Amino acid sequence: MGKIRFIQGNEAIAEGALAAGARFYAGYPITPSSEIAEIAARRMLEVGGIYLQMEDEIASMAAIIGASCAGSKSFTATSGPGFSLMQENLGLAVMAEVPCVVVDVQRSGPSTGLATKPAQADVMQAKWGRHGDQEIIALSPTSVQECFDLTVKAFNLSERFRVPVILLADEIVGHMRENVEIPDEVEVWPRRLPTVPPEEYRPFRPDADGVPPLAFYGSEYVFHITGSMHDETGYASNDPKNAQRKVQRLHDKIHKNRAHLTFVRTRIPPEAKVVLVAYGVTARSARAAMEMAGPGVGLLELVTLWPFPDEEVREALAGGKVAVVPEMNLGQVGREVSRATSAEVVGVNKANGEPITPYEILDTLKGVM
Amino acid sequence: MATAREYLADWMMPHMWCSGCGNGIVLGALCRVLAELGLGRNEVVITTGIGCWGKADDYMSTSAFHGTHGRALPAATGIKCGNPNLTVLALMGDGDGATIGGNHLIHSARRNIDLTAIVVNNYNYGMTGGQYSGTTPAGKRTTTSPAGNPEREFDLCRVVAAAGAPYVARATVYHVTLMERLIKEAIQKKGFAFVEVASGCPTHYGRLNKIVGPVKMMEWFRDSAVRLGQGEGPLVIGKLVDEDVPDFLERYEALRANTAVDTERDTGR
Numbered sequence: 001m002g003k004i005r006f007i008q009g010n011e012a013i014a015e016g017a018l019a020a021g022a023r024f025y026a027g028y029p030i031t032p033s034s035e036i037a038e039i040a041a042r043r044m045l046e047v048g049g050i051y052l053q054m055e056d057e058i059a060s061m062a063a064i065i066g067a068s069c070a071g072s073k074s075f076t077a078t079s080g081p082g083f084s085l086m087q088e089n090l091g092l093a094v095m096a097e098v099p100c101v102v103v104d105v106q107r108s109g110p111s112t113g114l115a116t117k118p119a120q121a122d123v124m125q126a127k128w129g130r131h132g133d134q135e136i137i138a139l140s141p142t143s144v145q146e147c148f149d150l151t152v153k154a155f156n157l158s159e160r161f162r163v164p165v166i167l168l169a170d171e172i173v174g175h176m177r178e179n180v181e182i183p184d185e186v187e188v189w190p191r192r193l194p195t196v197p198p199e200e201y202r203p204f205r206p207d208a209d210g211v212p213p214l215a216f217y218g219s220e221y222v223f224h225i226t227g228s229m230h231d232e233t234g235y236a237s238n239d240p241k242n243a244q245r246k247v248q249r250l251h252d253k254i255h256k257n258r259a260h261l262t263f264v265r266t267r268i269p270p271e272a273k274v275v276l277v278a279y280g281v282t283a284r285s286a287r288a289a290m291e292m293a294g295p296g297v298g299l300l301e302l303v304t305l306w307p308f309p310d311e312e313v314r315e316a317l318a319g320g321k322v323a324v325v326p327e328m329n330l331g332q333v334g335r336e337v338s339r340a341t342s343a344e345v346v347g348v349n350k351a352n353g354e355p356i357t358p359y360e361i362l363d364t365l366k367g368v369m
Numbered sequence: 370m371a372t373a374r375e376y377l378a379d380w381m382m383p384h385m386w387c388s389g390c391g392n393g394i395v396l397g398a399l400c401r402v403l404a405e406l407g408l409g410r411n412e413v414v415i416t417t418g419i420g421c422w423g424k425a426d427d428y429m430s431t432s433a434f435h436g437t438h439g440r441a442l443p444a445a446t447g448i449k450c451g452n453p454n455l456t457v458l459a460l461m462g463d464g465d466g467a468t469i470g471g472n473h474l475i476h477s478a479r480r481n482i483d484l485t486a487i488v489v490n491n492y493n494y495g496m497t498g499g500q501y502s503g504t505t506p507a508g509k510r511t512t513t514s515p516a517g518n519p520e521r522e523f524d525l526c527r528v529v530a531a532a533g534a535p536y537v538a539r540a541t542v543y544h545v546t547l548m549e550r551l552i553k554e555a556i557q558k559k560g561f562a563f564v565e566v567a568s569g570c571p572t573h574y575g576r577l578n579k580i581v582g583p584v585k586m587m588e589w590f591r592d593s594a595v596r597l598g599q600g601e602g603p604l605v606i607g608k609l610v611d612e613d614v615p616d617f618l619e620r621y622e623a624l625r626a627n628t629a630v631d632t633e634r635d636t637g638r
């Protein structure tokens with residue numbers, strides 16, 4: 001049954017992480033994510049975990065990767081500028097295939113921008129913030145309940161696919177308070193440990209699904225983890241064939257498993273000519289706008305932002321429907337919708353630190369209906 | 370009894386270091402110390418950043434973590450917190466560990482996390498072609514200080530000691546017996562232990578500063594190093610700090626033990 005609590009999104013994220021089994025947090029405070037650090041600092045003491053306040057976000061990211069290799073489920077939370085600092089080591093986690101969760105409670109930019117005001121402008125940073133070809137998973141919560149649920153999901157997907165998962169929240173869901181049901185137990189995906197004898201273990205030899213089992217330091221397995229190009233043994237290799245295979249596998253293990261990690265919510269009446277494509281807190285305004293506009297309008301909510309739900313978007317917009325994409329940036333997801341489909345895409349965009357209201361969306365809907 | 374050879378990844382040989390480079394000497398010493406301590410290959414995690422010395426993990430058969438340039442210490446910090454039973458060693462060059470990673474060096478020493486940091490200081494960035502680092506002495510030539518280094522160097526041991534490290538020591542690749550003893554003590558030390566090993570990069574630093582060839586580099590260390598208590602100079606070698614203070618995890622556990630009531634406050638539960 002669990003219990004109902006009236007809490008903030010940021011608190012729900014911290015609780016979700018603990019419920020998923022996180023026992024290590026390393027971070028550097030930044031508004032609007034700091035409550036996650038504050039709650040982790042208290043709760044880690046209670047649950048036998050460790051909270052570490054690092055000297056910066058670069059160190060925080062390195063520390064959670066290290067702790068994960070040593071067998072401790074780990075996470076960090078930050079916002080725009082801190083997320084930028086984490087990018088190099090996020091790339092390391094992708095390359096070294098180390099599970100961990102990074103929460104980015106998005107705020108205004110560029111740079112310090114309207115420091116504490118909301119935005120949804122790190123969508124592209126989450127995907128392309130690092131050098132090199134790579135895939136990650138990014139999820140976006142629309143409510144406080146989802147802050148909890150998707151954080152649990154983020155940990156599970158991260159362990160399952162040996163990839164860092166980004167929870168792309170925003171200041172509004174991070175700071176809003178709502179009733180949340182916290183279950184007594186959540187589904188936890190355990191790390192897939194090697195079963196071979198220690199001398200046969202290859203930390204980068206994939207199973208059939210493209211994902212290699214991961215041991216932890218200190219177990220009977222001795223292994224090397226590296227961000228440099230490596231072969232299945234984990235030792236450096238400069239062989240071009242090996243490099244091509246590795247980078248391709250990093251891509252394929254996400255794309256070939258899309259069915260397990262792509263989540264959307266669809267409400268499209270048969271008579272709909274226009275479909276709102278929305279995510280995060282903006283999806284709530286989109287819901288309200290849809291109610292006001294009537295049955296000519298459908299709604300596609302993107303829970304998974306990366307890998308981008310191409311097929312689901314294509315399906316929702318089939319038959320010449322127009323896409324209206326409200327987002328608190330100048331069109332980052334709108335551009336993805338255009339890439340994925342031939343639909344006409346109309347953006348409702350705001351980058352002034354203010355939320356997008358249902359009326360603003362309604363105005364645009366009236367213009368295209 | 371384990372042999373030093375067992376800690377060497379001999380299938381990775383030949384290594385990529387230039388002939389006459391000091392890195393091999395430090396690697397040898399490290400393998401001998403691990404053998405003397407009888408540590409299992411799965412009980413040791415070597416973390417490295419990027420640089421010539423940062424390749425050392427490629428040549429070791431223990432568990433290892435090869436991360437990004439300058440970040441070996443925070444990664445090691447996470448590993449130690451994830452499993453406090455591990456012996457964690459961070460191997461870094463002076464660029465890696467003390468210049469780009471200088472902030473982590475200071476804070477790891479202050480935090481007093483139970484790690485051993487070994488900075489092999491060859492006074493320049495070997496891997497990228499011999500540019501100046503935070504330890505290149507003022508006035509010395511590198512590929513980016515063709516007229517001499519306009520910046521001043523810092524003394525790593527003094528920086529780390531000032532930041533609160535309970536164990537700080539320095540040796541050179543000429544003083545191998547001393548180096549081995551200090552590395553062994555550092556690993557056994559509970560808390561943040563720092564060993565600086567002055568080393569030669571004959572390919573870049575030596576050549577540009579007219580200390581030509583590995584032999585000349587060795588003579589330079591022999592002639593310029595001063596044993597602790599036997600005089601002054603920039604290259605004082607020996608054990609500089611050795612104190613007993615509770616390390617981070619010890620303090621954390623002590624605080625955890627008496628905060629149970631406090632944590633119930635204003636969390637709404």
Ligand SMILES: Cc1ncc(C[n+]2csc(CCOP(=O)(O)OP(=O)(O)O)c2C)c(N)n1
Pocket residue numbers: 419420421422423438461462463464465466491493494495496497502
């Ligand atoms: C973020 C980043 N900046 C720069 C580099 C390029 N780089 C690689 S190794 C290195 C310096 C290595 O010097 P040092 O740490 O002193 O080690 P050495 O090669 O002398 O052993 C640099 C600047 C990098 N890999 N990553």
Ligand code: SF4
Pocket residue numbers: 385386387389390391392421422491495496569570571572573
């Ligand atoms: S460049 Fe210098 S530090 Fe690097 S391997 Fe050669 S001699 Fe050693």
